[in-house]
Structure formats: C-alpha cells, structure tokens
Amino acid sequence: MSEEKLHLCVIGAHIGDAEITAGGVVCKYTAAGHKATLVHLTPGEKGNPRLSSEVYRKQKIKEAEESAKIMGAEVRVLEYKDGELPNTEEAKLRICDLVREIKPDIVITHWKGSFHKDHINCYHLTMEGVFYAALPGIERPLPAHSIKLLYFAENWEDPFDYQPDVWVDISSVYEQWLEALRVHALFRGEVASFDYLRYYQGLVNMRGAEVGVNQAQTFMLPPISRKNLIDWFPVDKPVLIF
Numbered sequence: 001m002s003e004e005k006l007h008l009c010v011i012g013a014h015i016g017d018a019e020i021t022a023g024g025v026v027c028k029y030t031a032a033g034h035k036a037t038l039v040h041l042t043p044g045e046k047g048n049p050r051l052s053s054e055v056y057r058k059q060k061i062k063e064a065e066e067s068a069k070i071m072g073a074e075v076r077v078l079e080y081k082d083g084e085l086p087n088t089e090e091a092k093l094r095i096c097d098l099v100r101e102i103k104p105d106i107v108i109t110h111w112k113g114s115f116h117k118d119h120i121n122c123y124h125l126t127m128e129g130v131f132y133a134a135l136p137g138i139e140r141p142l143p144a145h146s147i148k149l150l151y152f153a154e155n156w157e158d159p160f161d162y163q164p165d166v167w168v169d170i171s172s173v174y175e176q177w178l179e180a181l182r183v184h185a186l187f188r189g190e191v192a193s194f195d196y197l198r199y200y201q202g203l204v205n206m207r208g209a210e211v212g213v214n215q216a217q218t219f220m221l222p223p224i225s226r227k228n229l230i231d232w233f234p235v236d237k238p239v240l241i242f
C-alpha cells in the first residue's frame with residue numbers, strides 16, 4: 001500500500017455491529033498509522049432483559065468508547081433509538097453532514113440483505129448519505145466530500161445474498177480485536193442467547209482458512225463496483241481455480 005494515510009469509517013446500526021464485523025480491519029488500519037472512526041447510529045439499548053433502556057444505553061456508550069480505545073479508533077454514537085432507526089431525509093442528511101465532517105476515504109456498513117430493520121435502514125442511510133455528501137449541489141454547512149471506497153461487512157443478521165468479494169487478513173491483530181470485543185456485555189453472553197464470540201471467532205477462522213491465512217474478515221462490494229477494469233489478466237496474482 002502507498003504511504004498515504006487513510007481514514008476508515010465503519011457505520012453500524014447498533015453499538016457492537018461495527019466492532020464485531022469490521023473490528024479486525026479497524027485494528028489493522030490503526031496499527032499501520034491510519035485513522036479509523038466507528039459510527040453507531042443507535043446505542044442498541046433495548047435488548048437487555050435485566051437493565052432498563054436508559055441504564056443499558058449509558059453502559060453501551062461506555063463499552064463503545066472503551067472498545068474503540070483498544071482498537072485505536074474514534075467513536076461516534078448518534079441519537080437515534082434502537083429499533084426505531086428512521087429511513088428519512090433528516091437521517092440521510094445527518095449521515096451526509098457526518099461524512100462531510102469526518103471525511104473518510106473508506107466506508108464500511110451493513111448489507112441490505114438483513115432480517116433486522118435497523119440494519120436495512122442503516123444500509124439505505126449510509127448509501128444515500130455518502131451520495132448526498134459527494135454532491136456539491138446539496139447545500140449544507142460543510143463542503144462536499146467524496147469517499148473512495150465502500151464495502152458491506154459480513155454480519156450474521158445480514159445474510160441474504162451476501163457474497164464476499166475481498167478477504168482481509170486480520171491474523172496480526174486477532175487478539176487485539178478479541179480484547180476489544182470482550183469489553184461488550186453483549187459479546188460476553190450477558191445480554192442475548194446468541195453466542196457472538198463463538199460465531200465470529202468461527203467465522204474469521206473459516207474465512208482465513210479459505211484464503212490460507214489464520215483469520216480473515218470478508219467484505220462485499222456494491223454490485224455496481226464489481227466492474228473491475230484491468231489492462232491484462234493478472235498472472236502475477238493467480239486466482240484459485242481448483
């Protein structure tokens with residue numbers, strides 16, 4: 001990679017989504033001197049059977065801050081409510097303004113093939129927010145900003161038609177990523193019955209095995225971005241054919 005310092009931004013619907021689906025890549029980028037920001041559109045405060053939403057909201061925001069610190073990343077938690085993330089012009093412009101403010105090069109978000117309405121709305125808000133951010137004619141307090149790349153993360157709740165396009169080797173930061181995840185009560189199994197750590201440890205190990213490294217996280221391109229112009233067939237980088 002070139003010496004250029006990049007800004008990676010992961011936009012998730014709830015605290016925890018960005019960390020568990022793309023945290024390995026976040027750790028890898030920050031370790032290499034790049035900047036990373038995790039944006040949580042809602043705290044994900046409503047799923048705790050023992051704590052009120054208000055108490056759990058505060059706990060989750062603290063967990064997000066501690067987790068981001070371990071990953072060497074910045075964090076933003078927006079004001080929307082868990083389960084009620086709106087797919088509105090106001091929210092798209094909120095993402096537009098945020099993108100113009102933090103000026104990321106690479107954005108990672110949810111794939112729309114999800115069974116969670118907040119995740120589906122996060123997909124739409126991000127896609128349209130980054131589009132608005134790039135258009136100078138959308139007049140907002142800050143000037144237009146165009147991102148360079150956008151990917152969708154692999155999330156157990158967003159499985160429909162997910163097709164990985166790139167595998168990123170996260171072996172060098174695997175333990176750091178796990179440390180950042182263990183900060184979250186949700187991932188320690190204290191909130192929900194789904195065994196997040198077992199699932200995602202299994203996933204990154206399986207994805208790693210697919211490409212011959214210890215652990216990898218995969219990402220999907222927007223279908224339009226699959227158009228891959230080449231001058232010549234890349235024989236210096238052979239693809240797996242059998």
Ligand SMILES: [Zn+2]
Binds near residue numbers: 013014017119
């Ligand atoms: Zn979520």
